[in-house]
Amino acid sequence: MATSSVPHFQEELEQLKARLLEMGGLAEDRVRSAVKALVDRDASLVDAVLAGDQPINQLHIEIDGRCFRMLALHQPMAVDLRAIMSAVKINTDLERVGDLAINIAEAVLRYLGHALVKELIDIPRMSDIAQAMLRDALDAYVRRDMMLAQAVLDQDDTLDALKTEVFRELLTYMLRDAQTIEPALDLILISRHLERIGDHATNIAEDVIFMVSARDVRHHASDLK
Amino acid sequence: MATSSVPHFQEELEQLKARLLEMGGLAEDRVRSAVKALVDRDASLVDAVLAGDQPINQLHIEIDGRCFRMLALHQPMAVDLRAIMSAVKINTDLERVGDLAINIAEAVLRYLGHALVKELIDIPRMSDIAQAMLRDALDAYVRRDMMLAQAVLDQDDTLDALKTEVFRELLTYMLRDAQTIEPALDLILISRHLERIGDHATNIAEDVIFMVSARDVRHHASDLK
Numbered sequence: 001m002a003t004s005s006v007p008h009f010q011e012e013l014e015q016l017k018a019r020l021l022e023m024g025g026l027a028e029d030r031v032r033s034a035v036k037a038l039v040d041r042d043a044s045l046v047d048a049v050l051a052g053d054q055p056i057n058q059l060h061i062e063i064d065g066r067c068f069r070m071l072a073l074h075q076p077m078a079v080d081l082r083a084i085m086s087a088v089k090i091n092t093d094l095e096r097v098g099d100l101a102i103n104i105a106e107a108v109l110r111y112l113g114h115a116l117v118k119e120l121i122d123i124p125r126m127s128d129i130a131q132a133m134l135r136d137a138l139d140a141y142v143r144r145d146m147m148l149a150q151a152v153l154d155q156d157d158t159l160d161a162l163k164t165e166v167f168r169e170l171l172t173y174m175l176r177d178a179q180t181i182e183p184a185l186d187l188i189l190i191s192r193h194l195e196r197i198g199d200h201a202t203n204i205a206e207d208v209i210f211m212v213s214a215r216d217v218r219h220h221a222s223d224l225k
Numbered sequence: 226m227a228t229s230s231v232p233h234f235q236e237e238l239e240q241l242k243a244r245l246l247e248m249g250g251l252a253e254d255r256v257r258s259a260v261k262a263l264v265d266r267d268a269s270l271v272d273a274v275l276a277g278d279q280p281i282n283q284l285h286i287e288i289d290g291r292c293f294r295m296l297a298l299h300q301p302m303a304v305d306l307r308a309i310m311s312a313v314k315i316n317t318d319l320e321r322v323g324d325l326a327i328n329i330a331e332a333v334l335r336y337l338g339h340a341l342v343k344e345l346i347d348i349p350r351m352s353d354i355a356q357a358m359l360r361d362a363l364d365a366y367v368r369r370d371m372m373l374a375q376a377v378l379d380q381d382d383t384l385d386a387l388k389t390e391v392f393r394e395l396l397t398y399m400l401r402d403a404q405t406i407e408p409a410l411d412l413i414l415i416s417r418h419l420e421r422i423g424d425h426a427t428n429i430a431e432d433v434i435f436m437v438s439a440r441d442v443r444h445h446a447s448d449l450k
Contacts, residue, residue: 057443057444058444060443060444061441061443061444064441065441067310068306068307068310071296071306071310072302072303072306075300077297078297081293081296081297082293085292085293085296085313088310088313088314089313089314089317092314092317171406171407171410174399174403174406175403175406175407178399178400178403181396181399181400181406182396182400185396185410185413188410216286216289216290218282218285218286219282219283219285219286
């Protein structure tokens with residue numbers, strides 16, 4: 001096949017995976033720092049998150065370029081082609097997670113300027129779940145582990161339920177005491193950003209299942225066939 | 226090259242473009258209906274949006290499959306390869322726009338259950354801009370029109386500014402009158418969903434510029450080189 005003239009596809013694929021893991025680690029770090037800034041009321045951590053998106057953006061461009069070159073040079077087939085297509089999508093998801101960390105950091109900065117809402121409710125827990133989903137989704141990609149990918153999908157409902165619960169509790173505060181309106185709004189936005197990070201982890205897990213099985217689990221695709 | 230045994234790549238590309246336009250039209254329709262439901266206070270329109278995401282989801286899977294087959298069969302190079310890579314990404318963006326239309330419809334449904342906030346401020350205008358950006362971005366893809374893609378990028382700041390303005394005005398209402406807290410929250414969420422639709426149009430425009438010029442304008446990439 002065309003690949004015989006250009007060897008080392010598997011080697012390049014390993015490098016690609018390593019890059020995606022690196023980018024995932026950076027994205028996760030940023031989410032963790034942004035939420036730690038909220039919990040510790042530490043504005044310097046916010047600044048670090050806001051200032052530090054260059055490495056993720058650079059990796060985003062580099063990984064896209066790698067995928068493009070691997071498609072052009074190796075013309076991969078079947079699972080190898082799906083692995084590259086998935087990498088392109090995962091790369092996009094991870095870049096968005098980096099952006100969401102910035103959105104969280106911006107909301108934290110506003111929040112720190114206000115009187116305290118008594119408690120952060122389930123926001124730290126939402127953050128832990130979102131980070132774990134992201135980590136597991138990337139591990140599932142690297143190891144081609146369908147079970148782990150499925151476990152990520154199952155976690156998404158937990159995160160959605162927590163978001164709804166957080167919204168309900170904060171709304172109660174807002175209705176009771178107008179002083180809490182502005183900080184509660186920021187917490188609502190933060191919980192929504194965290195839920196979206198979970199959505200990106202879900203996207204990645206769905207890509208993993210497609211890559212491994214060639215089965216499209218988005219939109220319960222099996223029902224459509 | 227490998228393509229000689231499988232002709233018709235350009236023909237398939239035209240079909241792919243037609244499918245993306247069809248999907249974009251559906252996504253735009255749904256956004257328009259969701260915001261019309263808000264303006265006209267028409268819950269039946271909301272139901273139509275909530276019930277009708279099957280066609281978009283089906284196109285999403287079909288387009289992904291088309292891209293995959295075109296890569297596997299034709300092993301395209303250069304601008305043709307970039308056109309397929311872009312289509313994969315645009316497909317993801319359009320599917321998310323469909324999801325955002327649902328998010329808007331859900332918020333409209335809650336909103337209609339509450340006392341009126343006096344006015345919808347700039348939300349209908351935000352919707353018009355977001356829809357126009359989406360349409361222009363897809364036209365730019367189909368026509369490989371860099372100028373039009375650039376015009377979409379320029380519009381994004383307008384949308385961001387309107388979102389900030391809408392937030393500020395609604396916050397004033399909320400602080401003044403606790404009765405407006407719940408409906409204003411829904412309007413804030415709707416304005417954020419519209420802004421994200423603009424972000425997806427921006428992603429598409431950036432993909433168009435990459436496809437045509439092989440130049441990556443994301444993250445001001447030219448500064449990195």
